[in-house]
Amino acid sequence: VSGFNTIAFRGEKCDGCGECMAACARAKTGSDDVAGARLQVLADNGAFELALCRQCADPRCVANCPAGALAKDETSGVVAWDGAKCVGCLLCTVGCAYGGIAYSAAAGHVAKCDACDGAPQCVAACRRGALEYLTAARIYNEVGELEDLFVPGLGGCQGCNTELIIRHALRRVGPDTVLATPPGCIPGMGTVGYNGKTGTKVPVIHPLLTNTAAMLAGMRRQYKRLGRDVTAMALAGDGGAADVGFQSLSGAAERGEEILFVVVDNEGYMNTGAQRSSCTTYGAWTSTTPVGSVQRGKKQDAKNLPVIMMNHRCAYVATASTGFMEDLYDKLDRAIAAAKHGFAYLHIYSPCTSGWRYPSHQTLEVSRKMVQTNFVQLWEYDPERGLRLSRSLDDPLPVREYLRLAGRFRHLSDEQVTHIEHRIAEQVSYLRQCAASPGTRH
């Protein structure tokens, strides 16, 4: 079974302008009359709803067709209509619960969305992002074919997205890899293994917090000396990277060691009971930054480790989020390539359901809001092209929409929120400046 691209609708962003319908009508009927559009935006008490073909996996319109005129394309996933076979009985419309296939008076037959051969005009016409063409299915299709290099049943907390990160990352990197997982959640989940057996199908080492990058540098050099091109990869936490492991990390980056260093940033030492790290946000509760009558969470701002790494002029530095998997994958590909000739650093913002105190089904929502509010920023850097923003920093959601999701921020005073807002503004301004300044190519 394949995954397919799909058109998503976010009603809360829709203002009912109708441009999508006009674009569809132009593309499909050559007229501006929205009655002929194959998607219909419906006003519903000030909100908006949508009638559009969902390109069902198991389409009932196809099953209901007596003439064999409808079929699901197994490559594109589009439910396609064949006008030469259609008899106009409309029984397909009885099979659809979404109004996705309906008689069109303009066309004189049933009409439905065909996703414009992969370039949907409605999505292109939507200026508010209410319609979105989701293409993440390719990740499922491509990566699903690759070998899973971890044992089944990694023992993470319910709702944790770290398993997603480590399985997908290692599938992508492939079997010619040596892996280092310094103390933290990742070895704690079973990647290093138990009772003398590893949790991976590749060589895995469990270095000290302090020497991960140094050890990996040596491994890579030794393999190279033996004539073997392996990827030396670290899956580290923010504590190991930003605090006690920073000296060896900084040194390896400065020397340009050929390492792929992935940091899964959950803003603390979460596997040992949620202690603060230098990556913990200002104001956040942790077990070592308590909330009481005197102290109100962490007193210091978080260290922006990826920016620090960028200032090492590494071969590649990027920030990513599991809320934006396509972006994460693109960056992972570039990081793997860069690690063949220099130091590649990938920083993945990874919410922690137990340490941040939010319900375990909310991880992806927290991941998305974190980015959408500019609380963290997605970008990438290489010395030649400089820093590039991966998504616009304009028009973010209010940061309170992110802060309200997690218990670790529940106590924040207005002053503390203002402090956080200022800190975000400062970082956004800094990144804009970096993005505006050219890399060495110019």
Added chain:
Amino acid sequence: MESTRYLIVGGSHAALEALAAIRMYDEEGSAAVLTRDTGLPYSPTVLPYVVSGRSQPERVSLRGEDWFARNRASYVTGARVTCVHPDRNTVLLSSGMEMGYERLLLATGATPALPRIPGLAEVRYHVLRSMDDALGMRAAAARARRAVVLGAGLVGMHAAENLSAAGIAVTVVEMQSRVLPGYFDAEAGALIESVFSERGVEIMTGCQAIGVAQRGEGCLLELSSGTTLPADLLLIATGVTPAIEYLRGSAVQVDRGVLVDEAMRTNVPNIWAAGDVAQARSFFGGARVVNGILPEAVEQGRIAGMAMAGDPALAEYPGGVPLNTYSFFGHHAVSVGIDEAAAGSQGLEVMRRCDAAARRYLKIVLRDNRLLGIFSIGEPLDGGIMWQLVLRRTDLSAVKDRFLAQPQATGRALMSKTWR
């Protein structure tokens, strides 16, 4: 003796959907589909369009051989089941071959119900249920000049329209007082009838044939009204009856059709039935009914397949809802659910508006602010959405006025909310 885990008797919508459902859960178990027909599967619903020439007979296949191969099922043509032996878990074919099964689906569909008209056996007439029927009628229509259609159901009305379009003088004779009695009330029926009359199709309701005799190349019908009708093409379209002959004497319980429960199981272990042959619960309560329509065949086939494969995701059959779409002379009609005549007037709210001149008609029947039935001509409606609103007993009180005014847009918004 050949034996298979899943044996499906019948080759149309219910059978194909059951096989697809089985394969969703059990990729491996052996499966065979037996059909009386000689070619690839087709739908009886497409046959009027084969007669009219809109569909080419070789292009109406519902599935190709590759589909059966992908689903690891053998498709056996020319295989008529004459007997079922539940005690041995086998079926007997007309060829004399016996075939074993672990799980058996009866999806043998229906056959035309012939009225008792003296002389009928001696004259040449057509029915429209198989591809052979359709090809025979297509050939006859090419020569005919005067046709009589007995029965004003969907098959009869489709045929009448197509024959008329081919330049043949057509008379439709219907025993009941209006056309399409299963789907539309008198007012809507009259509207449809007026379109046919305008196009030169004569419709005689409240009237039946009481005798027929050979005359020349054709026949002469004697009607209960006292008049006679000559015809060189006679189509009998007075309904269908479930094809259950082969079950006589077996332990499988039948009434009008094969009696099944809410998982399409018959009374006999390892035997299921679905589609036009099955008699299952009605959504609106009361005795079990034969709801011989295509979307129900798909629904029942799906449930039977899931039950046969042991799929734990199986949800029980909610019960049959009468529904259909009907297009005639460029007009479109939709019928979903039951109206006040079927529901009894207790606590009903009926909204109707009709503009016969503009060929527009809409009737909405609610009980406790929930949709029981909706019937329209010339008023766009999504049959699938209306069906869901009925099945889900969606409370419409908050949107009732809008729904009555604009059922399509309001229904779409309601369903959009459920999946977004």
